[in-house]
Amino acid sequence: MTSGNKSDxxxxxxxxxxxxxxxxxxxxxxxxxxxxxxxxxxRVMEAARRLNYVPNVYxxxxxxxxxxxxxxxxxxxxxxxxxxxxxxxxxxxxxEKYHSLIYLTHDDYQREASMLSDLASGxxxxxxxxxxxxxxxxxxxxxxxxxxIPIVFFDRVCEDVNADKIITDDFNSAYIATSHLLxxxxxxxxLITISGFPSILSAREQGYRKALADxxxxxxxxxxxxxxxxxxxENVGIIKEHLSTAMPDGIVATVEHLATSTYxxxxxxxxxxxxxxxxxxxxxxxxxxxxxxxxxTILQPAYDMGKQAAEILFGRLSxxxxxxxxxxVMPSQxxxxxxxxxx
Amino acid sequence: MTSGNKSDxxxxxxxxxxxxxxxxxxxxxxxxxxxxxxxxxxRVMEAARRLNYVPNVYxxxxxxxxxxxxxxxxxxxxxxxxxxxxxxxxxxxxxEKYHSLIYLTHDDYQREASMLSDLASGxxxxxxxxxxxxxxxxxxxxxxxxxxIPIVFFDRVCEDVNADKIITDDFNSAYIATSHLLxxxxxxxxLITISGFPSILSAREQGYRKALADxxxxxxxxxxxxxxxxxxxENVGIIKEHLSTAMPDGIVATVEHLATSTYxxxxxxxxxxxxxxxxxxxxxxxxxxxxxxxxxTILQPAYDMGKQAAEILFGRLSxxxxxxxxxxVMPSQxxxxxxxxxx
DNA sequence: ATGAAAGCGCTAACAA
DNA sequence: TTGTTAGCGCTTTCAT
Numbered sequence: 001m002t003s004g005n006k007s008d009x010x011x012x013x014x015x016x017x018x019x020x021x022x023x024x025x026x027x028x029x030x031x032x033x034x035x036x037x038x039x040x041x042x043r044v045m046e047a048a049r050r051l052n053y054v055p056n057v058y059x060x061x062x063x064x065x066x067x068x069x070x071x072x073x074x075x076x077x078x079x080x081x082x083x084x085x086x087x088x089x090x091x092x093x094x095x096e097k098y099h100s101l102i103y104l105t106h107d108d109y110q111r112e113a114s115m116l117s118d119l120a121s122g123x124x125x126x127x128x129x130x131x132x133x134x135x136x137x138x139x140x141x142x143x144x145x146x147x148x149i150p151i152v153f154f155d156r157v158c159e160d161v162n163a164d165k166i167i168t169d170d171f172n173s174a175y176i177a178t179s180h181l182l183x184x185x186x187x188x189x190x191l192i193t194i195s196g197f198p199s200i201l202s203a204r205e206q207g208y209r210k211a212l213a214d215x216x217x218x219x220x221x222x223x224x225x226x227x228x229x230x231x232x233x234e235n236v237g238i239i240k241e242h243l244s245t246a247m248p249d250g251i252v253a254t255v256e257h258l259a260t261s262t263y264x265x266x267x268x269x270x271x272x273x274x275x276x277x278x279x280x281x282x283x284x285x286x287x288x289x290x291x292x293x294x295x296x297t298i299l300q301p302a303y304d305m306g307k308q309a310a311e312i313l314f315g316r317l318s319x320x321x322x323x324x325x326x327x328x329v330m331p332s333q334x335x336x337x338x339x340x341x342x343x
Numbered sequence: 344m345t346s347g348n349k350s351d352x353x354x355x356x357x358x359x360x361x362x363x364x365x366x367x368x369x370x371x372x373x374x375x376x377x378x379x380x381x382x383x384x385x386r387v388m389e390a391a392r393r394l395n396y397v398p399n400v401y402x403x404x405x406x407x408x409x410x411x412x413x414x415x416x417x418x419x420x421x422x423x424x425x426x427x428x429x430x431x432x433x434x435x436x437x438x439e440k441y442h443s444l445i446y447l448t449h450d451d452y453q454r455e456a457s458m459l460s461d462l463a464s465g466x467x468x469x470x471x472x473x474x475x476x477x478x479x480x481x482x483x484x485x486x487x488x489x490x491x492i493p494i495v496f497f498d499r500v501c502e503d504v505n506a507d508k509i510i511t512d513d514f515n516s517a518y519i520a521t522s523h524l525l526x527x528x529x530x531x532x533x534l535i536t537i538s539g540f541p542s543i544l545s546a547r548e549q550g551y552r553k554a555l556a557d558x559x560x561x562x563x564x565x566x567x568x569x570x571x572x573x574x575x576x577e578n579v580g581i582i583k584e585h586l587s588t589a590m591p592d593g594i595v596a597t598v599e600h601l602a603t604s605t606y607x608x609x610x611x612x613x614x615x616x617x618x619x620x621x622x623x624x625x626x627x628x629x630x631x632x633x634x635x636x637x638x639x640t641i642l643q644p645a646y647d648m649g650k651q652a653a654e655i656l657f658g659r660l661s662x663x664x665x666x667x668x669x670x671x672v673m674p675s676q677x678x679x680x681x682x683x684x685x686x
Numbered sequence: 687a688t689g690a691a692a693g694c695g696c697t698a699a700c701a702a
Numbered sequence: 703t704t705g706t707t708a709g710c711g712c713t714t715t716c717a718t
Contacts, residue, residue, distance in 0.1 A: 009490075011694095011695055011696085012695065012696065013695080021704075021705085022704070022705045022706075023695085023696075023697090023705095024696095024697075024698080024704075024705060024706075024707090025703085025704055025705070026696095027696065027697060027698090028697090028698095028703095028704090031697090035703060035704085036703070036704080037703060037704090040703080040704085052463070052486075054460065054461070054463040054464040054465075055464055055695085055696075056405070056464055056465055056694085056695050056696070057464045057465070057466045058401045058404040058405040058410065058465065058466075058694085058695080058696090059405050059694070059695030059696040059697090059710090060695075060696055060697075061401040061696095061710095062399070062401040062402050062405050062694090062695085062696075062710050062711065062712090063695080063696045063697045063698085063709080063710050064696085064697070064698095064710085065710070067401065069444075072445075076430075077420075077426045077429050077430060077433075078423065078426040078427045078429075078430050079426070080421065083420045083421040083422070083426050084421045086420050086421075086445070087419075087420055087421050087447070090420075090445075090447050094447070099444050099446075099466075100444065100445055101412075101442050101443065101444055101445075102415075102429070102433075102443055102444075102445045103442075104430070104433050104437075117397065118397070120395070120397040121397040121398060121399055121400045122397075122399055122400070122401065123400050123401075123442075143395075147352075260630060285630060287603060287628065287630050287634070291630070291634060291635060292634060292635030292636060292637070293635060294635070354710095354711055354712085355711065355712065356711080364688075364689085365688065365689045365690075366689090366711085366712075366713090367688075367689055367690075367691090367713080367714080368687085368688055368689070370712065370713060370714085371687095371688090371713090371714095374713090378687060378688085379687070379688080380687060380688090383687080383688085398711085398712075399710085399711050399712070401710085401711080401712090402694090402710070402711030402712040402713090403711075403712055403713075404694095404712095405693095405694050405695065405696090405710090405711085405712075406693080406694050406711080406712045406713045406714085407694085407712085407713070408694070
């Protein structure tokens, strides 16, 4: 430590003294206010640079009652979908000099609730979130909204909360996925899914059911397998069990890790994909293309969803958007690969 | 909005008025100070709960000159290594009620420098970072340190900055990776790497060279291929070119996306892995196991590196650690899979 | 055990 | 165009 340690912290008072001006003038000059002379502005800027002045954000936030900070609340981060979404959000907020606090709920309602209640402190100006899968009571969300902090949901939304929502059409995507398997020759298609989280998973299940129904196929309940929402070997066991008993020739996996578990299960049972079983999955892994065999996917536009969420949030924060809450449905994309090829 | 909109914001003054106490007493009671009576504490807590009091963090941070917030500065987030590291960091800071601001440098020195300079504002109490690959001038980092904010590096560290560092032994890992290929029968091993970022990549390159040298193999410079640090098709072209001309029978890929590019390049050239070319890669993708064929990896303990970084940072913040900066080397793990099997 | 008062650093009326 | 002043909401001496 040569110079510039904690003691000689330079603030507006320092600058004011240095230039024999008032802090008010400094403040205005730094924010490029119209009623400060060009020459003064120059002097202030120069001094600020020279003395390494950095404004204290807490003082500023306290005074302005706003923080240029948003919260991103998501279940997990080591998940390609959410990571890409964060990238999308960041692409919008970084140029605006906003900052983002990350909160991981680990899909736990309690944690989510306590995080939301903390945010009522005014720590952030707005929130972008994807709710935990076991969130049923939404009062913590409504309470935060009542403080005037705008919330934008993406992907995992709360049906009974009025807020902007960015989603993909899960019903339709599942319908298309299932139809794709039917067209590839499957006669006995199972859905492998996880419990909880109605707004997405049940939509996917409905789409799956509808596609079968529209093709005159009745679903025995055994066609739907519910796994745990963890990437673990237990799921592989459940899937193996199902493959051996129900003998499906097609699998729709509703989340990423279920496809990898399905691959492992097939491998252990010596079932060939796609000859014995065809697999399609909702996912965002860029590596899906080089799985063994390449996995047919329903790809959610994660980056763009994040980007849209941030744009709408900024619209609200700036007052540019004052219309009633909107629900934006973004298209998913079916990318056919070898895991569903007909022969 | 039924109740509780912005106007009736409840602060300490509200509580004080409600209970006919001073704000000083409220403040102490809420922080469970010893010189407040039990009964008073109860009353204060009850009122706080009843009126939904949430302390204003900006006022508190301003007054205390500390924020219970840290910055996590990383090149990318849609990268399994960094995501897992964030998880590790979060596992330590969340229980301590700390908050984390995420900054993505996109591997750009300019962005990194401007982010660091912003942090001199006192926005955060400490920083955990992995530096951009093209960062050479480290003055922005030293400047921030001089303000008294502790910085802990992980993975991508700055050699010439005195700070705590959490790294893996890249030299040794590359040595082991290369030896593994030699033991699997490779005679002509190439290193596929990216430019920039000396502390890690050059260590990996050195380890690769040493392993070859120790086995009496001279490296023609063509054995080292430098790609761009983007996941793109251009790299696939570069790798194809190299595979066709140098005809290596073994590839050490220094970063994740180069392995996937190598897979694609081999596929396009109809080269079979591992029969024609064996591949090993530094990575953290959980899906490596189900690639086609399963990819042999050198796995960095991403989660634990993040966790350690956070623990050391907290040690500094709390004054528990006052020793000179330490460099913690964490072991990588070689996981042999089919992409390097001998036949 | 409780309270009065000062002030963290900044911003925004309002005055000059 | 610049300055004065009064806080933002909280914490912390120092009194009482």
